[in-house]
Amino acid sequence: MRRPILGLNTRVETSLDVAPRQQAVVRLEGAALEKRLRLKRSSAFIETMTKLDVSGVVVSKGKVQELIDQISSEFPELAVDQLPLGIVSKCYLGNPYEVHSLDTRLQILDHYKRGEIVPNGMEKARRLAMHPSYAYIEVYMNMIAAISLSGEVSMIKE
Numbered sequence: 001m002r003r004p005i006l007g008l009n010t011r012v013e014t015s016l017d018v019a020p021r022q023q024a025v026v027r028l029e030g031a032a033l034e035k036r037l038r039l040k041r042s043s044a045f046i047e048t049m050t051k052l053d054v055s056g057v058v059v060s061k062g063k064v065q066e067l068i069d070q071i072s073s074e075f076p077e078l079a080v081d082q083l084p085l086g087i088v089s090k091c092y093l094g095n096p097y098e099v100h101s102l103d104t105r106l107q108i109l110d111h112y113k114r115g116e117i118v119p120n121g122m123e124k125a126r127r128l129a130m131h132p133s134y135a136y137i138e139v140y141m142n143m144i145a146a147i148s149l150s151g152e153v154s155m156i157k158e
Contacts, residue, residue, distance in 0.1 A: 040151040045074045053092045088125040089136035
């Protein structure tokens with residue numbers, strides 16, 4: 001049993017204010033990376049990615065950066081070069097627009113008319129983006145991920 005020394009009943013603060021140790025970042029590769037990319041997307045993230053049309057045809061740099069930051073926060077454990085090259089989804093601005101893309105490397109959100117080529121390797125996602133089963137398509141270097149409205153992910157390797 002603890003007893004106060006000299007009859008003093010005072011409490012001494014013994015905690016130290018030390019900055020928390022940063023965790024080592026382990027780069028996901030191979031099967032571990034694929035497993036992470038197959039995880040269901042959050043409903044908030046899906047909602048954001050499906051509302052890219054809200055801004056209209058012209059979008060500010062600040063809005064584009066906000067979208068890219070949301071992508072980074074959805075995948076906090078991935079390195080920058082492992083994040084999607086871009087997002088492609090159906091455009092609801094009406095005729096003549098068909099799809100729009102968010103190019104994370106060039107920080108551009110653009111809308112494409114029927115027949116216009118979506119640049120930077122994202123044209124491969126156009127047909128899937130038009131399919132009603134998918135909310136949007138994430139384009140990676142060697143695969144694409146088709147994301148449903150429920151957040152489920154279908155991976156297609158190239």
